[in-house]
Amino acid sequence: xxxxxxxxxxxxxxxxxxxxxxxxxxxxxxxxxxxxxxxxxxxxxxxxxxxxxxxxxxxxxxxxxxxxxxxxxxxxxxxxxxxxxxxxxx
Amino acid sequence: xxxxxxxxxxxxxxxxxxxxxxxxxxxxxxxxxxxxxxxxxxxxxxxxxxxxxxxxxxxxxxxxxxxxxxxxxxxxxxxxxxxxxxxxxxxxxxxxxxxxxxxxxxxxxxxxxxxxxxxxxxxxxxxxxxxxxxxxxxxxxxxxxxxxxxxxxxxxxxxxxxxxxxxxxxxxxxxxxxxxxxxxxxxxxxxxxxxxxxxxxxxxxxxxxxxxxxxxxxxxxxxxxxxxxxxxxxxxxxxxxxxxxxxxxxxxxxxxxxxxxxxxxxxxxxxxxxxxxxxxxxxxxxxxxxxxxxxxxxxxxxxxxxxxxxxxxxxxxxxxxxxxxxxxxxxxxxxxxxxxxxxxxxxxxxxxxxxxxxxxxxxxxxxxxxxxxxxxxxxxxxxxxxxxxxxxxxxxxxxxxxxxxxxxxxxxxxxxxxxxxxxxxxxxxxxxxxxxxxxxxxxxxxxxxxxxxxxxxxxxxxxx
Numbered sequence: 270x271x272x273x274x275x276x277x278x279x280x281x282x283x284x285x286x287x288x289x290x291x292x293x294x295x296x297x298x299x300x301x302x303x304x305x306x307x308x309x310x311x312x313x314x315x316x317x318x319x320x321x322x323x324x325x326x327x328x329x330x331x332x333x334x335x336x337x338x339x340x341x342x343x344x345x346x347x348x349x350x351x352x353x354x355x356x357x358x359x
Numbered sequence: 360x361x362x363x364x365x366x367x368x369x370x371x372x373x374x375x376x377x378x379x380x381x382x383x384x385x386x387x388x389x390x391x392x393x394x395x396x397x398x399x400x401x402x403x404x405x406x407x408x409x410x411x412x413x414x415x416x417x418x419x420x421x422x423x424x425x426x427x428x429x430x431x432x433x434x435x436x437x438x439x440x441x442x443x444x445x446x447x448x449x450x451x452x453x454x455x456x457x458x459x460x461x462x463x464x465x466x467x468x469x470x471x472x473x474x475x476x477x478x479x480x481x482x483x484x485x486x487x488x489x490x491x492x493x494x495x496x497x498x499x500x501x502x503x504x505x506x507x508x509x510x511x512x513x514x515x516x517x518x519x520x521x522x523x524x525x526x527x528x529x530x531x532x533x534x535x536x537x538x539x540x541x542x543x544x545x546x547x548x549x550x551x552x553x554x555x556x557x558x559x560x561x562x563x564x565x566x567x568x569x570x571x572x573x574x575x576x577x578x579x580x581x582x583x584x585x586x587x588x589x590x591x592x593x594x595x596x597x598x599x600x601x602x603x604x605x606x607x608x609x610x611x612x613x614x615x616x617x618x619x620x621x622x623x624x625x626x627x628x629x630x631x632x633x634x635x636x637x638x639x640x641x642x643x644x645x646x647x648x649x650x651x652x653x654x655x656x657x658x659x660x661x662x663x664x665x666x667x668x669x670x671x672x673x674x675x676x677x678x679x680x681x682x683x684x685x686x687x688x689x690x691x692x693x694x695x696x697x698x699x700x701x702x703x704x705x706x707x708x709x710x711x712x713x714x715x716x717x718x719x720x721x722x723x724x725x726x727x728x729x730x731x732x733x734x735x736x737x738x739x740x741x742x743x744x745x746x747x748x749x750x751x752x753x754x755x756x757x758x759x760x761x762x763x764x765x766x767x768x769x770x771x772x773x774x775x776x777x778x779x780x781x782x783x784x785x786x787x788x789x790x791x792x793x794x795x796x797x798x799x800x801x802x803x804x805x806x807x808x809x810x811x812x813x814x815x816x817x818x819x820x821x822x823x
Contacts, residue, residue, distance in 0.1 A: 270403045278394050329461075353785070
């Protein structure tokens with residue numbers, strides 16, 4: 270499902286215009302950006318948790334050239350689905 | 360940092376960011392994630408702009424690690440949601456480490472090692488080919504190294520610009536603080552102007568500190584004066600106090616405080632405390648008023664007794680209702696039989712007894728209408744035991760549980776009863792009719808902490 274269709278369905282279900290819905294979606298993305306940028310995890314009930322995690326730096330060997338590389342540390346945003354969603358997917 | 364943003368907070372933040380009402384945001388979020396999860400259940404992957412892509416991935420079933428029991432221990436496969444954050448989101452999250460780059464580790468040590476190897480094993484000359492390669496290779500990494508060096512240099516610059524200031528302060532501050540009143544007009548001391556405020560800052564907090572105790576003392580003095588005044592006023596009372604204290608102590612020794620004086624005691628105690636506080640001196644009598652263990656016990660026993668009485672009353676009422684709610688026919692029949700017996704007796708005996716019989720009849724008839732009326736209610740309840748309620752935006756599972764069982768924690772049982780209708784306990788569609796199970800079915804009892812705890816555990820398990 271692409272973004273456009275998602276916005277359409279949500280707008281239809283809520284009875285709002287697509288413009289409104291995409292605005293709200295943007296707001297949500299903004300909140301996610303700021304909160305997860307501060308290393309906070311965001312919990313959405315019955316769906317899951319967005320949690321940023323720090324990956325340590327490591328030495329990686331390039332598989333083709335065989336050169337050793339130092340990969341810097343980074344923060345990646347992970348997602349952990351909730352039990353409700355898990356049981357639904359079964 | 361490392362905080363969990365709850366749904367309520369998320370809604371608040373979103374309402375702030377989008378300048379709409381919280382209600383709209385909440386409805387939107389619920390709808391958004393229910394549609395996403397619905398799409399996921401249908402096997403679709405969902406792409407959300409600015410957030411990322413949710414995709415279903417299948418986790419294959421596997422054999423569990425060997426355990427001692429020879430049971431077939433295979434773990435079933437399942438599908439899980441994999442989430443790939445949008446590029447903008449990923450960058451925003453990785454902001455603190457954004458300036459790092461992957462560095463190829465091709466350091467100078469290799470040359471030395473090569474040289475060593477050459478020295479040790481001159482016969483292994485063919486390695487020069489490798490050496491040539493290495494000569495060619497460093498061109499690329501060299502740039503990287505240069506870059507690194509530059510980066511390091513700039514960092515060093517930053518540090519060097521930062522460090523001297525730090526170094527200056529400790530050296531200059533003592534000098535400054537002394538000749539501060541007569542600053543030299545030379546250009547030499549230009550940086551001092553910048554530092555001067557710091558020195559002033561350092562100095563200023565001391566002054567108020569020095570000043571504060573000064574006004575504090577007079578306060579103490581005045582309080583002492585007050586205390587003295589009160590002492591003078593209280594002196595005539597001292598003898599009485601001493602007596603009262605004695606009185607108080609004696610019963611304490613016996614272990615049976617007199618009920619009479621116990622009431623005025625608290626007031627006395629307050630006075631004493633005020634008196635004591637003013638003199639910065641706490642004598643033992645302060646402890647004397649502590650309720651003796653016996654007192655505490657008695658109080659607890661009283662409350663215990665009250666509880667017992669309450670429980671007994673509840674039991675009595677319950678048994679009465681139970682008795683009344685029993686099939687009314689059975690209870691009535693014996694009465695009628697008795698009546699019949701008494702009737703026949705009365706016919707045989709005479710007219711005098713018929714009066715009594717009439718009385719008995721009256722007595723028997725009186726409770727009958729009550730009996731007839733009361734059992735009808737439970738009967739109705741029994742008929743309509745399948746209690747249903749409708750979910751509205753304001754009435755959700757927890758509110759229903761609170762209404763019917765007395766605690767919101769019991770919502771789990773309502774959910775379990777209606778699992779077929781409710782797909783998501785957090786997001787029940789308004790208008791759905793929910794069956795409220797009878798409390799006995801799941802052992803629901805608000806007054807039983809064990810039952811409450813069980814419900815709580817269940818709800819945590821469900822929502823985790």
